[in-house]
Amino acid sequence: MDRKASFKGYFAVETLTIRHQLFEGGRSRPVRRKFFQRGDVLGVLPWNPVSAEVVLIEQFRVGKMRDEDSLRMLGLIAKIAEPGESDTRLAQRKAQQEAACQVGRLEPIATFYPCAGACPEQIRLFVGEATVTRPGTVQGLDGEHEDIFVHQMPRGSVLAMLDHIEINN
Structure with missing residues (x-):
């Protein structure tokens, strides 16, 4: 395997040349691929079990520029994972910064690769008991x-919005 940096900034692009195991045995010829590298992402859905309410955040997302209606998206609190910071601490810190909520106990929902053909990023999703x-306020870091x-x-409102594909972030 050979890895070379093609670009490094807020994210990185690497060129990988690799041979992989074939289903019918043996190894492939060298395959060259470029992949996007930015690190793993943690997402948290704050949930208040007493009021049966969920917290979602709405914010500007540059990737939505292909849509004509709005560059804002409704979704979970999410952050690129920081080396050395636990998932629990990261979830609690970002929930406070982005949604003014205190997150206690976290339960894992899912771990997955959203685009494994072009990116080694893994997303880890949690639901967290929150206050x-x-x-109804504006939050975030200047x-x-x-x-x-x-x-x-x-x-129930959030589930209905999911059914109607109104939440896509």
């Missing part, structure tokens, strides 16, 4: 140019 201190609106919604 929201300021729903230094990261964040402008995040905090939505606290009944679980």
